[in-house]
Amino acid sequence: MGKTKEHTIQVRQMCVDLHKSGNGYKKIATRLHLSISTVRGIIKKFKTTGTVVNKPGRGRKFILPPRTVRRMIREIKSSPKLTVTELQQMVASWGHKVSKTTIRRYLHANKLFGRHARKKPFLTHNHKCKRLEFAKRYYDFNWDRVLWSDETKIELFGNKCSKWVWRNTRAEYAEKHLMPTVKYGGGSVMLWACFSSKGPGNLVRVHGIMNALKYQDILKQNLVASARKLKMGRHWVFQQDNDPKHVAKSTQKWFTAHRIKLLPCPSQSPDLNPIENLWGELKRRVQRRGSRSLDDLERMCKEEWSKIPLSVFSHLVKHYRRRLGAVLLAKGGCTKY
Known part of the structure; x- marks a missing residue:
C-alpha cells in the first residue's frame, strides 16, 4: 500500500486539543472525519515527542568518514584532471570501497563538478x-x-x-x-x-x-x-x-x-x-x-x-x-x- 497524504499541522493540533479536553478516539475521529487508527497515531506521536510537527530526518548515512572525504577533496584540488575511476581506485587503496556515483556525490556536495577544460594559449x-x-x-x-x-x-x-x-x-x-x-x-x-x-x-x-x-x-x-x-x-x-x-x-x-x-x-x-x-x-x-x-x-x-x-x-x-x-x-x- 502506498503512502497516504499527510494531514496538516492544524488538523493534528485539533486532534490533540480534543483529546486534552476529554474526548475519546472514536468521537474525535467522527468529528474530524478521520479513522480511529489515524487519531491514535497522532496522539501517540504527541505523547512521545511532545509536538505535532514532524522532526527532521537524520538524512543519508555517510559511507566515507569525514577524514577520508577531506583527503579526497585535497587530492582532486591539487590534481583536477583526475578521473572518477582513478579517484575511486585511490579511495579503495585507503581502505574504502565505494561506487563512482558515491564519489561524484561527495564531490558535488563540496561544490566540485566535472566541466570541460577551457582552451587557452600555453604561457611560459x-x-x-x-x-x-x-x-x-x-x-x-x-x-x-x-x-x-x-x-x-x-x-x-x-x-x-x-x-x-x-x-x-x-x-x-x-x-x-x-x-x-x-x-x-x-x-x-x-x-x-x-x-x-x-x-x-x-x-x-x-x-x-x-x-x-x-x-x-x-x-x-x-x-x-x-x-x-x-x-x-x-x-x-x-x-x-x-x-x-x-x-x-x-x-x-x-x-x-x-x-x-x-x-x-x-x-x-x-x-x-x-x-x-x-x-x-x-x-x-x-x-x-x-x-x-x-x-x-x-x-x-x-x-x-x-x-x-x-x-x-x-x-x-x-x-x-x-x-x-x-x-x-x-x-x-x-x-x-
Missing part, C-alpha cells in the same frame, strides 16, 4: 612576466587612440559548433537531421581588418599565402585610409600581434618610413586584442546566412562587418581596462577574455 614564465609588465605599463593608456588589427580565416563550411534538432530515436540519419561537413572546410578566405573605438576600419581578403611583402601592401592600401575614415587624428597608435610577418625587419622599416607608431603587444595574448571578439561576432553572422562560394563568402563578410553596431566597437575599447585588471589579478596568467 617569460610570457606571464611580459603580460604583467604590459598591464602595469598601459593600464592608464588612452585606448581611443589605438587602431587594432588582426587576421583570421573563415571556412566556407566552417561551422564547428553543435546543432540541436528535434527527432525521434530512429530518425537520427535523416537528411534534415544531419549537419553536413566537407573536408578542409570546403575552402576558406583569409581576412585582414582593423577597428577603433569609433567603428570598423577596412576589411580586405588576402589572396594566397601572406608574407611580409603582401602584409606591407595591405597596410599601404588600407591602414592610413582606415585611420582617416575613422578620424583618428595625428596621434593614433597601431596595434598588431607578434606574427613573424608583422615583426619582420622589412615590415619594421616600412613602419619607420611611414612614421607609424606601434603598440607593443606581448606574445601568446589573444585575450589582449579585442578584435578577437569581433571575429567571433562576424563568423556567427556569416554562418547564419550561409554561403555557396568563396566569393560569396567574401561579399557576406564585408557586408556583415559593416553591419556590426558601432556600440559593439566602443564597448570593447571602453572596457579594455577590465582585461588588464584580469591580467594583473591572474599575475600574468590566462583570463576569461
Whole structure:
C-alpha cells in the first residue's frame, strides 16, 4: 500500500486539543472525519515527542568518514584532471570501497563538478612576466587612440559548433537531421581588418599565402585610409600581434618610413586584442546566412562587418581596462577574455 497524504499541522493540533479536553478516539475521529487508527497515531506521536510537527530526518548515512572525504577533496584540488575511476581506485587503496556515483556525490556536495577544460594559449614564465609588465605599463593608456588589427580565416563550411534538432530515436540519419561537413572546410578566405573605438576600419581578403611583402601592401592600401575614415587624428597608435610577418625587419622599416607608431603587444595574448571578439561576432553572422562560394563568402563578410553596431566597437575599447585588471589579478596568467 502506498503512502497516504499527510494531514496538516492544524488538523493534528485539533486532534490533540480534543483529546486534552476529554474526548475519546472514536468521537474525535467522527468529528474530524478521520479513522480511529489515524487519531491514535497522532496522539501517540504527541505523547512521545511532545509536538505535532514532524522532526527532521537524520538524512543519508555517510559511507566515507569525514577524514577520508577531506583527503579526497585535497587530492582532486591539487590534481583536477583526475578521473572518477582513478579517484575511486585511490579511495579503495585507503581502505574504502565505494561506487563512482558515491564519489561524484561527495564531490558535488563540496561544490566540485566535472566541466570541460577551457582552451587557452600555453604561457611560459617569460610570457606571464611580459603580460604583467604590459598591464602595469598601459593600464592608464588612452585606448581611443589605438587602431587594432588582426587576421583570421573563415571556412566556407566552417561551422564547428553543435546543432540541436528535434527527432525521434530512429530518425537520427535523416537528411534534415544531419549537419553536413566537407573536408578542409570546403575552402576558406583569409581576412585582414582593423577597428577603433569609433567603428570598423577596412576589411580586405588576402589572396594566397601572406608574407611580409603582401602584409606591407595591405597596410599601404588600407591602414592610413582606415585611420582617416575613422578620424583618428595625428596621434593614433597601431596595434598588431607578434606574427613573424608583422615583426619582420622589412615590415619594421616600412613602419619607420611611414612614421607609424606601434603598440607593443606581448606574445601568446589573444585575450589582449579585442578584435578577437569581433571575429567571433562576424563568423556567427556569416554562418547564419550561409554561403555557396568563396566569393560569396567574401561579399557576406564585408557586408556583415559593416553591419556590426558601432556600440559593439566602443564597448570593447571602453572596457579594455577590465582585461588588464584580469591580467594583473591572474599575475600574468590566462583570463576569461
